[in-house]
Amino acid sequence: MTDHSSEEVLARFEELTALEAEFEDVELQTIRKANELNEPLYKKRAEIIAKIPHFWALVFEQSPTELDSYILPSDSKVFADCLQSLEITRFEIDDPKGDPRSFSMKFTFSDNEYFKDEVLEKFFWYRKSLDGWQGLVSEPVKVNWKKDHDLTYGLTDAAxxxxxxxxxxxxxxxxxxxxxxxxxxxxxxxxxDPQLSFFAWFAYVSSYKFVTAEESQQAAKKLAEELEKRKKGEKVDEEEPEDDDEQDYQETEVFPMGDQVATIITEDMWPSAIKYYKLAHEAEDDDEHLSEIEFDDLDDESDGEIDIRALVGKGKKNKASGDLPPAKKPRKA
Amino acid sequence: MTDHSSEEVLARFEELTALEAEFEDVELQTIRKANELNEPLYKKRAEIIAKIPHFWALVFEQSPTELDSYILPSDSKVFADCLQSLEITRFEIDDPKGDPRSFSMKFTFSDNEYFKDEVLEKFFWYRKSLDGWQGLVSEPVKVNWKKDHDLTYGLTDAAxxxxxxxxxxxxxxxxxxxxxxxxxxxxxxxxxDPQLSFFAWFAYVSSYKFVTAEESQQAAKKLAEELEKRKKGEKVDEEEPEDDDEQDYQETEVFPMGDQVATIITEDMWPSAIKYYKLAHEAEDDDEHLSEIEFDDLDDESDGEIDIRALVGKGKKNKASGDLPPAKKPRKA
Known part of the structure; x- marks a missing residue:
């Protein structure tokens, strides 16, 4: 067995930390490359989707199972009623001070009974804190709820x-x-209410604390300097962090898993939206005999399950869908 | 609202299906590019890791939460006792008849009381079936269990x-x-026993059925021909699939979530192994006061929790680790 004294372990740690920075560089390059290649396809997709009513409502319904618990039947109803489009943009992709892992999610709605906003856009910045954390932070989005229709019971307003x-x-x-x-x-x-509306997600800030662009740039600079030292084999002085920051930032976090929800939507639902849309159509065929029962359930939200396909008027088998390719036991790749 | 007669919906479906093929091309290009960029880094990482005892046992212990339920305390003990290295290779990355999404996972073990094999390597092929399924298929790996030490109670042998x-x-x-x-x-x-050993995963075949290389190539050819027609705006004749295939292939599937377990290891644990290794060290510091108690639990596997850090003799705080950078509330990015 190899010698693994403390000094030896520490030396390996320094090497691994330097290597981690190289892996991160490759990750960012890969995101940029994928973004460049996918951009024209997303544009084409948006043009086709614009002609398909309820596309995104159906995608949300068939979406990754990890999302299921975050979208209540009442949220599905809003999507079915008025969600027009969804657009995800890596808005810092070429910004040397930004990060390709940052993205925005823009929801467009038609006129509806719930809120006055036509557009709700939420920005997620990938940032690093001076005390070693990194991840997605966001700012609360103002939702202009109509009287007595606030699905979050004041949470988005308060945030x-x-x-x-x-x-x-x-x-x-x-x-x-x-x-x-x-x-x-x-x-x-x-x-x-243990059941939080998906719309409370618009109030999400951070899974740790909000990190400003300034702090993130300072942290990146510090990390780059440390990396240079490591590459030269110099020892990096890790100051013990001042751990006098006793604030529990999560005390005011409305939607604790907000970053993970955003990540599932961005990295799975968004690139695979066509697959989920097709699955929704297949489920429609399979559930055909159920559609009448589920129509009756529409007003009973406590039921916990709502059939969006019924909500969007697709409860009856569509002639066209019989011609669709059969994706037998399709896999959520 | 746009006209959405059946014909209209079908036309949109054809466009979306053609577009899906373009998205898939970009995905494959991106995997190839990422593989090319990461390859030298993985090589460098393997060299460093070779000098760190128990690296992979610690990574498995701190691994993505989605894996937790698939690795029993008795499996963790095997990893701690004798797992020497793990290597993942995209062995069809440049094979025009293969798929860049195929990969192999090679586990190397030191001499141990459980099985005679020094190497257990499992191959996953990304394949398409003629009836429209696609995903990862594999072949059972023979594990040469030592007498009375088969953690799968005959499952890998039978498969x-x-x-x-x-x-x-x-x-x-x-x-x-x-x-x-x-x-x-x-x-x-x-x-x-509802608790299946991780080692039963070596017997995994498919979440649907085993698909041969020949069938997959035929399916790819058929899809390519259909795509050509779609691009020319020609109608594609979707034959109704012969649904006389009544066999329940899952009746002999030993490890039903085997593809998902392989995907989590390949797409999360493998690229982020350094992060998980560091987390294991931090957890060690946090749990220092627990280590003695957990040492006592070592023989009590029914307990459901085992401290690998104790197993690998890292129960005591290592002098070096006090100098490690503090990753405060690190995020599983």
Whole structure:
């Protein structure tokens, strides 16, 4: 067995850390290459989809199983009623100060009873914090709910208000003293409904804390300098982090798995939307005999299951779909 | 709202299907590009890892949560005892008749009490069936278990025997009549243990049925011809598939989620192994005070939890690890 004294282990760690940075470079190159190749195809797809009513509602219905618990029957109903389009853009793909892993998700809606917004767009920035965390952060999106139709019972409003108040806060001031902070934290703590609407996801901020662009650039610079030292075989001084940051940032996080939900949509549902749309059509064929029963269930949301195909008026077998290729036991690749 | 008669819907379907093929081309190009860029890094990583005892056992322990339920405490013990290396190769990356999505997983073991094999290598081929399915298929790997040490209680042996018998079967003959078929199907049906060893995964065949290279090439040819027609705007005759194939191939599938387990290891654990190894070290620091208790649990496998860090003799805080960078609340990116 190889010698594995502490010094030896530490040396291997330094080598692995340097190598991790090279892997990250390759990952970013690969994302850029894939984005470049896919861009014209996504454009073409959007043109075809624009002619297909309820495309995205059907895709969300048939979407990856990991998403199921985040989309309530009442959310599915909103999608079926008015979701017009979805567009995902890697808006920092060529920005040297940004990150190709950042993306935005733009939902377009037709006139509806729930909210006044035609567009709800949420931005996710891939950032690094000075204390070693990295991941996706976002800002709460204001949803202009119509009276008595707020599916989040005030959560998106409260999160947006805290976000606005935070921006006016002097640097270094403690946000936990803000009335907007207390209000949101209480709202989350006292929430009796374990079922969170998908629309609360628009209020998502971070799985750790919000990291600014400035902090992220500083962190990237620090990491690059450390990497240079490692490449030269120099020892990197890892200061013990100042662990006086006692704030529990998650106290005001409305949608704790928001980054993972965004990632599943972006990395699975979005590239494979055609596959999910076809699966929805096949499920329609299989469920044909069920459609009447499920129509009756439409108003009973407590049932936990709603048939979107019924919602979008596709409960009856479509003549065309009989001609579709049979994807026997298709795999969620 | 757009006209969406059946003919209109069918026309859109044809366009989407043609577009899907273009997306698939881009996916394959991207896999090839990523493979080319990552290959030298994986080589470098293997050289560093070779000097780190128990690297892969620690990675498996800290591996993606989706894997947790597939690796029993007794499997972890085998990894800790004798797993030397893991190597994943996209062995058809440049094979025009193959698929860049195919891969092999090669496990190397030191001398141990469980089995005689130094190497267990499992191949996964990405293939398409003539009836429209596509996905990963594999062949059972023979594990030469030592007496009374078979963690799968005969499952890998029975699966391997069926595989051998199947090869000798005349073309068109019904395998369900084979005694090896009945024996395996019974073994699976009568299995009382709901906890399947990870090693049963070596017997995995398919989530649908085994598809030969020949069938896959025929299917690819058929799809390419259909695509050509679609591009010219010609109608593609979709024959209704002969649905007289009544065999339940899953009756002899030992490890039903085998393809998904392979995919999680290949697409998440393998590229992010350094991250998981570091997490294992951090967990070690956090759990330091627990290590003595967990040492006591080593023989009690019914406990459901085993501390591999204790198994590999890392229960005590390593001097070096105090100097490691603190990855505060690291994200499984």
């Amino acid at each position: 947006y208000k805290l976000y606005e108040a935070r921006k006016k806060l002097p640097k270094g001031a403690n946000e936990t003293e803000l009335k907007e902070y207390k209000s949101l934290a209480e709202k989350i703590e006292n929430s009796e | 391997y025997k069926l595989y051998e018998a199947r090869k000798k079967l005349p073309k068109g003959a019904n395998e369900t009549e084979l005694k090896e078929y009945k024996s395996l199907a019974e073994k699976i049906e009568n299995s009382e």
